[in-house]
Amino acid sequence: MNLSTIDTVIVLTYLVGIFALAQWVSREKAGHRKDAQDYFLAGKSLPWWAIGASLIAANISAEQIIGMSGSGYALGLAIASYEWMAALTLLIVGKFFLPVFLRNGIYTMPQFLEERYGPTIRTIMAVFWLGLYVFVNLTSILWLGSIAVTQVTGIDQFAALALLGGFALLYQLYGGLKAVALTDIVQVALLVLGGLLIVGISLDRIGGDGGIVGGFNTLMAAHPGHFEMILSPDNPFYKDLPGLSVLIGGMWIMNVSYWGFNQYIIQRALAAKDIAEAQKGVVFAAFLKLLMPVIVVLPGIAALMLVTDLEKPDQAYAKMMALLPTGVLGLVFAALIAAIVASLASKINSVSTIFTLDFYAKRGRTGERKAHEQAHLVKVGRIAATVAIVLAVLTAKPLLGGFDQGFQYIQEYTGFFTPGIVVIFVLGLFWKRANEAGAIAAAVGSFALSIALKLAWPSLPFMDRVGLVFLLALALAVVVSLTTRARGDANRIRTDDVRYATGASFNAGAVGVIGILIALYAAFW
Secondary structure, X not given: OOOOHHHHHHHHXXXXXXXXXXXXXXOOOOOOOOOHHHHHHHHXXXXXXXXXXXXXXXXXXXXXXXXXXXXXXXXXXXXXXXXXXXXXXXXXXXXXXXXXXXXXXXXXXXHHHHHHOOHHHHHHHHHHHHHHHHHHHHHHHHHHHHHHHHHHHXXXXXXXXXXXXXXXXXXXXXXXXXXXXXXXXHHHHHHHHHHHHXXXXXXXXXXXXXXXXXXXXXXXXXXXXXXXXXXXXXXXXXXXXXXXXXXXXXXXXXHHHHHHHOHHHHHHHHOEOOHHHHHHHHHHHHHHHHHHHHHHOHHHHHHHHXXXXXXXXXXXHHHHHOOOOOOHHHHHXXXXXXXXXXXXXXXXXXXXXXXXXXXXHHHOOOOOOOHHHHHHXXXXXXXXXXXXXXXXXXXXXXXXXXXXOHHHHHHHHHOOOHHHHHHHHHHHHHOXXXXXXXXXXXXXXXXXXXXXXXXXXXXXXXXXXXXXXXXXXXXXXXXXXXXXXXXXXXXXXXXXXXXOOOOHHHHHHHHXXXXXXXXXXXXXX
């Protein structure tokens, strides 16, 4: 498959246009020099539409489009639970977590941990997140994205890795979070449009005279097992999505950790103008999450009827793109690049934020800094971003080259740590007796218990393992906290004056999201 001249022009126009837009929206007024808040938190001025779009753009990338299409091909619509349950999780984050974070002026998740517990847990978790973002998140996006770029354009895969990483780095290097967030509405619009085009054309081809609706009905009739949301124990992919655990078990832990306490996600909401704006952005993102399975899962299922020569499930989306007509292929490919670049840029910015504010800035004075010191922090952040993407490009193939389903790789290995993360933050937010010793015990215990259970009980589905480890880590943290004494000044997080009441727009949106979720699970149970 090779791009035609028209397709190439469309893709290049997008690349030039989005790069120029990113630099334009992140420009500074005459005489103003970027400080750390400008670069890492967009000056705390993001509107709701930018927050909602940027949350989705940071989330939906190659691991979702390529990876979830591959999982859709292999196991079906059940993989959409990651998206649909995330919509409900976002409502919880908006109502219960964001009010505390914004009330206390939190910039980074490690910062919250120090304010709540102490410096040791901040350092431990900052190291963990840096490793996760560089060697799991950045590498997976680059690797899966390069698969698609190589299959569409025919260029060498390492060259595709380098080009994707280099463009994403340059895209956000000057403007920081503002460059990313204020252009993400364009990225998401293109992503949705391109995704709907490939789904519509695929279903129309399957349906023949019956059109798109006929194609969907034909696909359901031909592969009914691929439209079951709750897998039975005899399903060959039950270990990946173990039945009701997607509704009442470990998936909750995965989603709460990802959407509530993940720097490159929550950073958008922390940059809001105020709590009301942040909550409206979260509801907007929740509605977009409901739509995502149509864009990222259905193409993989449709490939069952339209593609016959797949070597790995993760090739499904690229093979479906090969069926598109000239012009449409360029638009859909541009949408895929948009998703990859937006998500890469988000993670690069978060790596630079954590390294600069949680490591570099901590080595000296943490009080007020003069303008030149602030400019220096911005420079350090840019250097950290560059190092991160270079490491990710070099390690992507060694880490992911042997996996058939990249999305499952991400879930499996982040699942070693997420139970402890959720324990630490939930206790920190809602239980005053929790202390740093208990938090460290939960963090270390989560990893150790996950490894022990994986080795001792290999048949246990990883999602059930996540749920079990969460309960064990929670018990461990509570026991250690009750049997050890916290420093008198350890907890500097204020919750006594936090208001959890939400506005009419948030409440109406939440009711709408929940109603749609009930209807979806009732239809595809």
